[in-house]
Amino acid sequence: MSHPPSEPDPSPARWDVAAEAVAVKIRWFGLVVGYLYANVVTDADPVPLNVLLSLGFGFTVLDTYQSWRGRVFLGGLPLLVSALEAAYIVLLCYLDGGPDSPFRHFSVLAVVCAAIRYSPAVTVWTCGVNCVGYAVLYAAVPVYGTSITTLLFTLIVLGWVAWAAVSLVRLLRRVGDELSTVNAQLEARIAERSRQLQESQAQVLHQEKMAAFGLLAAGIAHEVGNPLTAVSTIVQMLERRDLDDHTRERLGLVTAQLTRIQGTLRELVAFSRPASDSRGRCSLREVVDEALGIAKYYKGVKGREVRSEVPADLPPMVGVRDQLVQVFFNLVLNAIDATGKGGRVVIAAEHDSGKLIATVTDDGHGIDAAQREKLFRPYFTTKKHGTGLGLFVTRKLVDAHGGTVACESRPGEGTTFRLEFPALTQNPGTAVPGLAEVVV
DSSP states (O other): OOOOTTSOOOOTTOHHHHHHHHHHHHHHHHHHHHHHIIIIIOOSOHHHHHHHHHHHHHHHHHHHHHHHTTOOTTTTOHHHHHHHHHHHHHHHHHHTTSTTOGGGGHHHHHHHHHHHHSOHHHHHHHHHHHHHHHHHHHHHSOOTTOOHHHHHHHHHHHHHHHHHHHHHHHHHHHHHHHHHHHHHHHHHHHHHHHHHHHHHHHHHHHHHHHHHHHHHHHHHHHHHHHHHHHHHHHHHHHHTSOOOHHHHHHHHHHHHHHHHHHHHHHHHHHHHSOOOOOOEEEOHHHHHHHHHHHHTTSGGGTTSEEEEEOOTTOOOEEEOHHHHHHHHHHHHHHHHHHOOTTOEEEEEEEEETTEEEEEEEEOSSOOOHHHHTTTTSTTOOSSTTOOSOHHHHHHHHHHHTTOEEEEEEETTTEEEEEEEEEBOOSOTTSOOTTOOOOOO
16 A cells, blocks of 8 residues: 655654554454343343444544554544543443443553553553542442442452553663664664675676786787887898988887887886785875876876976885775876866875875866765776776775875765875885885
């Protein structure tokens, strides 16, 4: 059954709705028994009893309808409902002959319904008005053979039922609350384990892709390097001959281009080598320069200005050089993708209060607030052909170095990624315990 958005959620977790459903069943049970008794068993006139039971039938129908809609019928007026129920039971007993009528047992059902629907105070009130009603009935309609013992016993039973019902409901509610707490904790643990598993899978996938790219880069470097060496050898042999100025100038141009290609191949080979996981002193300037040296071959660089404003005199930091290069490489590629032709990407850094603060800023299209909240989640991407792993891996690597990374952006105004790393305040020549020696 559908429910309007403005109505409360009728989920099983709501005690009042679940209790109302039980109370409705108890009322229907009482009505069925009452109709059978009034028309089959009792010697009293069934007409007034049926009329009164029909009023109860109408009340129960309304109660049932509200229960189906996830509401408690007259839930804000529990004292009034209890008083009406007590008066209703007294009238049934009066029409059936007095205090000895079996309808007096409906008071027990009323107390039970109040206990499961309302607070203990309302249950006490319900028990009290039913006791008063029965006592008034006993005083107003004396029946031969009905002793004071019957009155006292009925009142004692009502009091005992109220106490037992309240105690049982308290126990059920406490157990329900404990189960809800345990269930919430279990769901939180499952969500946390699922997140960790997803992140682990994302890291493995990223590492596999980087390894495959490294093998591809090494293969290209090897295949291109061999014929390039042969061409370079031939050019060097030609340069030893007696050549005219025009030919020597042209061979010089060829040699310069061959040297440029060889430099590119060396960078490919360096990028494809197995990543080192040894920690040591690293220069942030050299890390950024190496990342830009790799990023300059990215097709998106053309038509964009990418520059570094990282001072060379910054204190060193401790970390895994290859991982730090990957951090800035990922951020630079993202910044390039976010800008159009003529766009600008600037990497800057400073030292402040023992921290190295680096920023990667672009003047691209920016990121809206809804997307910023998901930026560092695995597999989340706004690119058509993105994997959603770059920023996720970036955050993991920054965290592993004791740093933080945050994003500041406004749609249409560009984006800035701000990274903070602890700076190494020791003298660069001083050995750092537990760290591999790295030349800075």
